[in-house]
Amino acid sequence: xxxxxxxxxxxxxxxxxxxxxxxxxxxxxxxxxxxxxxxxxxxxxxxxxxxxxxxxxxxxxxxxxxxxxxxxxxxxxxxxxxxxxxxxxxxxxxxxxxxxxxxxxxxxxxxxxxxxxxxxxxxxxxxxxxxxxxxxxxxxxxx
Amino acid sequence: xxxxxxxxxxxxxxxxxxxxxxxxxxxxxxxxxxxxxxxxxxxxxxxxxxxxxxxxxxxxxxxxxxxxxxxxxxxxxxxxxxxxxxxxxxxxxxxxxxxxxxxxxxxxxxxxxxxxxxxxxxxxxxxxxxxxxxxxxxxxxxxxxxxxxxxxxxxxxxxxxxxxxxxxxxxxxxxxxxxxxxxxxxxxxxxxxxxxxxxxxxxxxxxxxxxxxxxxxxxxxxxxxxxxxxxxxxxxxxxxxxxxxxxxxxxxxxxxxxxxxxxxxxxxxxxxxxxxxxxxxxxxxxxxxxxxxxxxxxxxxxxxxxxxxxxxxxxxxxxxxxxxxxxxxxxxxxxxxxxxxxxxxxxxxxxxxxxxxxxxxxxxxxxxxxxxxxxxxxxxxxxxxxxxxxxxxxxxxxxxxxxxxxxxxxxxxxxxxxxxxxxxxxxxxxxxxxx
Numbered sequence: 001x002x003x004x005x006x007x008x009x010x011x012x013x014x015x016x017x018x019x020x021x022x023x024x025x026x027x028x029x030x031x032x033x034x035x036x037x038x039x040x041x042x043x044x045x046x047x048x049x050x051x052x053x054x055x056x057x058x059x060x061x062x063x064x065x066x067x068x069x070x071x072x073x074x075x076x077x078x079x080x081x082x083x084x085x086x087x088x089x090x091x092x093x094x095x096x097x098x099x100x101x102x103x104x105x106x107x108x109x110x111x112x113x114x115x116x117x118x119x120x121x122x123x124x125x126x127x128x129x130x131x132x133x134x135x136x137x138x139x140x141x142x143x
Numbered sequence: 144x145x146x147x148x149x150x151x152x153x154x155x156x157x158x159x160x161x162x163x164x165x166x167x168x169x170x171x172x173x174x175x176x177x178x179x180x181x182x183x184x185x186x187x188x189x190x191x192x193x194x195x196x197x198x199x200x201x202x203x204x205x206x207x208x209x210x211x212x213x214x215x216x217x218x219x220x221x222x223x224x225x226x227x228x229x230x231x232x233x234x235x236x237x238x239x240x241x242x243x244x245x246x247x248x249x250x251x252x253x254x255x256x257x258x259x260x261x262x263x264x265x266x267x268x269x270x271x272x273x274x275x276x277x278x279x280x281x282x283x284x285x286x287x288x289x290x291x292x293x294x295x296x297x298x299x300x301x302x303x304x305x306x307x308x309x310x311x312x313x314x315x316x317x318x319x320x321x322x323x324x325x326x327x328x329x330x331x332x333x334x335x336x337x338x339x340x341x342x343x344x345x346x347x348x349x350x351x352x353x354x355x356x357x358x359x360x361x362x363x364x365x366x367x368x369x370x371x372x373x374x375x376x377x378x379x380x381x382x383x384x385x386x387x388x389x390x391x392x393x394x395x396x397x398x399x400x401x402x403x404x405x406x407x408x409x410x411x412x413x414x415x416x417x418x419x420x421x422x423x424x425x426x427x428x429x430x431x432x433x434x435x436x437x438x439x440x441x442x443x444x445x446x447x448x449x450x451x452x453x454x455x456x457x458x459x460x461x462x463x464x465x466x467x468x469x470x471x472x473x474x475x476x477x478x479x480x481x482x483x484x485x486x487x488x489x490x491x492x493x494x495x496x497x498x499x500x501x502x503x504x505x506x507x508x509x510x511x512x513x514x515x516x517x518x519x520x521x522x523x524x525x526x527x528x529x530x531x532x533x534x535x536x537x538x539x540x541x542x543x544x545x546x547x548x549x550x551x552x553x554x555x556x557x558x559x560x561x562x563x564x565x566x567x568x569x570x571x572x573x574x575x576x577x578x
Contacts, residue, residue, distance in 0.1 A: 007528030009521045011558045037530050041537075042521075042556050044528055063560050065526045098529050116528070 001124050002070040003114070003137045004052045009065035010036070010043035020045065023062050029055045032141055033114055035101035046101070048073075048114065050141040071116050072123060073135040078104055078111040086113060086132060093126045095119055105143040112140065152405055153261070153460045160461060163405055165199050167433035172196050172205065175439055178223045181216055182208075182441065202408065202431065203419050207442045210243065213383065218244040222437050229437050234282045235382045236482045236548060242282070245382050246437040252291065254434055258403050259292020259388035265401065266353050266376045267394060268322050270297030273348070275315055277325035277333075278356065278480075279305040284386030285356055285480070289324050292388055298322065305329065308336045316346050323352040326480040327359035327367055327375070331511035334370035344372040353378050355387060357477040358468055377467055383443050384430045390465050395457040399450075399464040406434045409463060410442070411451050414472045422453040427472050428465065446472045474572060476506060478513045481550050485571040488517055491543045497524035498540070503562045508576040515552040517544065520559050 010016050017036070024031065024047075033048040049055045052068065059066045076082035083102070090097065098116040105112060112135065117123040127134055135143075152160075173193040175182045185206040186192070195204055213221065218241075222229065230249050234242035247255065268274065274293045280286030286304055293300045301318060303311055311333060314320070323330060330352055337343075349371055355378035367375040379400050380387035389407050390400035402409050410419050411426040420426045428445045450466040476483045485504055492498045501520035506513060519540060527533055537554040544552050563570055 005528070007526070009526050009533075009556070009558060011556075011561065016558075039530055039534065042533065044530060044533070046528060063558070065521045065523055065559055067523065067526050067528055069528045 001072070001134050001136065002120070003048060003073045003135065003140055005069050005071045005114070005116075006047045006049060006052060006055055006059070007067040007069055008045040008047070008059060010045050012038070012041065012043060017045065019062075020059065020064065023058055024049065024055060027051075027054060027058050029058070030141070032143070033101065033103045033112070035099070035114075037099060046099075048137075048140055052137070069116065070120060071114050072120065072127070073137075073140050074113045074115065074127060075105075075110050075133040075135055076113060078109060082111055083113060086115075086127070089126050089130045089132070090117070090123060093122060095123055095126070112143065153401070153403075153462055155461055157461055160404060161199055164408055164433060165196075167405075168199065168202065168408065168431065169193070169196050171431070171433060171439055172441070175223060175441060179221055181212065181221060185212075199408075202410065202442070205431075205442050207417065207429065207444050208440050209444050210383075210446075213243045214241055217241050219246065221440075222246050223439060224248055224437050233284045233287075233382055233386065235284070236484065236487060243383060245284075245386075248436040251385075251436050251438075254406065255288060255385050255388060256291035256295040258385065258406055259288055260295030261292075261403060262378055262388050262391035263289075263292050263296045263298070263322075263353065265391045265393045266322075266351055266378075268293070268296050268298055268351070268353075272296075272298040272321045273301065273319055274298040274322040274324065275301050275303055275311070275318075275320035275349075277303055277305060277311060277323065277329055278387070283480075284380070284382040288380065288386035288388060289353075293324075308332060309340060312337055312340055312342055315349065316342055319348045321348050321350050323349055323371070323373065325352070325354060326356045327354040327363055328357060328479060328508075328511050328513065330354055330367045330371060330375070331363070334367070335511060347372070349373050351376065353391075355379055356480045358470075379465065379468070381445060381447075383440055383445075384432055385435065389430070393456065393458045393460065396464060397457075398452055399466045401456065401460050401462040401464055402451075404462050406432065408433055409451060409465065411449065412444075414448070422451045422463070425450045425466070425469070428468075446475065448472060476504070476515075476572065476574065478506065478515050478550050481548065483515070483548055483550060487548055488544060491540065491547055492519060494543065495525075495536070495540055497522060498536075499524075501559070501562055503570065504572045506572070506574045506576055513576065515550060516555055517552050518555050518557050518562060520562060521556045522559065 030050045035046050037044045056066050096118045100115045102113045176193045189206045191204045228248050229246040231247045234244045276289050278285030352373045352375040364375050377392040379390040390402040392400040408431040410429040414427045428447045428449045430443050432439045447468045448470040452464045489500050499522045503518040505516040540554045
């Protein structure tokens with residue numbers, strides 16, 4: 001039910017993102033989704049990749065600070081109100097979104113929403129109850 | 144009458160002064176040997192007894208005292224009198240978490256007022272002056288030390304302390320302050336704030352500024368003098384010796400500050416061999432207090448680099464002069480008048496769970512203010528994928544540094560191994576200030 005996500009600490013300096021993505025490219029690691037959270041001083045790169053452990057290893061070897069966290073991937077129809085319906089469920093049980101990002105799958109029919117909640121178990125329970133499709137890591141990479 | 148006596152001692156022919164110094168030194172060494180175990184232990188180890196001090200040059204037989212000795216005997220271990228005779232303590236930052244503590248008897252407080260008063264008098268301060276004392280009051284010796292000296296001279300003291308710059312300018316203008324005591328950078332800060340408030344030099348009566356507690360360049364002096372319309376003079380002191388009032392520049396001196404040698408015996412030693420150097424040669428400044436009771440100190444290595452000049456000054460004083468401090472033999476930084484050791488920053492970082500001691504301190508001068516930025520490498524242990532957690536970490540480090548050092552800094556989280564390691568050892572300090 002959970003998807004493993006890699007987070008990388010980024011200092012705000014030019015070329016850093018390019019370096020990291022080329023390191024992954026060399027190892028033939030495919031990035032399925034990503035987001036960058038940025039502040040005035042630093043950034044956090046969050047990645048969903050097909051080979052999580054290998055990606056973590058290779059990034060560490062290249063001197064990055066890397067963390068692994070669990071996130072939830074929810075698949076919704078790619079049309080108006082898709083995200084709103086998920087957030088309604090979340091709000092109803094009083095949960096907070098720590099961060100989120102989204103991508104549209106290849107067919108273009110569905111959107112995949114990646115969430116980190118303050119209480120992941122409670123979120124999974126609420127989303128399951130309201131019949132949302134929660135994807136596994138393999139499913140996300142297979143899209 | 145009192146001032147006559149002071150002038151007499153300051154222009155005494157050298158043999159007269161030196162015989163006073165020798166008598167006081169002999170008495171000091173005997174007392175310290177008898178009363179303070181750590182001193183006795185060090186003298187015994189060096190095979191020197193109080194009776195071995197027969198001339199002033201025998202001073203070099205005595206062991207040095209360093210900041211480590213102060214730390215090892217924290218807080219009161221080097222005091223020579225019981226605590227009931229100590230009427231005040233002050234403290235400055237030590238090299239790690241523990242401060243350096245100094246104590247004063249009632250007689251010491253009076254001696255301090257005397258020496259500081261003589262420094263102010265040397266700068267031309269009299270009982271007709273309105274003295275604006277912007278040195279910080281508190282554990283730092285600057286504020287209270289200057290205060291007592293100013294009262295000894297009989298000036299009207301405005302104990303304004305640091306901060307609240309706008310109010311300071313209003314007070315300077317409305318009270319008609321004639322003398323400003325502050326760090327040189329704060330003097331420039333006041334000058335800039337004056338411009339913002341539309342206060343001009345015509346609104347002020349300032350005529351002299353006495354500035355110390357941090358290094359300042361000749362250019363900075365010119366700027367202070369021009370912007371505030373004053374004569375800016377240099378003063379030197381350190382809490383381990385007494386506080387402000389150890390040496391003072393007279394308006395006629397073309398090189399350095401007169402050391403009040405009847406109270407403080409200076410030496411310059413080679414920073415590597417620690418051999419005494421003759422006047423005119425630069426080295427590390429070492430002081431022995433001659434008259435202090437509660438916390439006398441023998442051959443204290445200040446780690447300040449300076450040069451002594453023996454030639455008599457145009458003002459007539461025979462007191463030796465010391466060059467404006469040109470640097471440090473250790474890594475101590477002075478940020479807005481506060482002593483900061485990189486080891487203190489390290490101490491704070493080590494106390495924050497998961498933080499590794501890979502850090503660098505970047506010092507800049509923005510406008511007239513020193514700024515300190517601490518770069519900390521983010522390890523896997525403290526790294527988190529949420530922004531608020533990492534920002535919380537920066538904030539925590541910032542608050543703890545402020546608590547320990549009393550200096551506000553900014554904290555920048557950086558990637559691992561971005562801090563240069565030269566020969567396996569990181570360069571801890573990047574000081575971009577131009578002194």
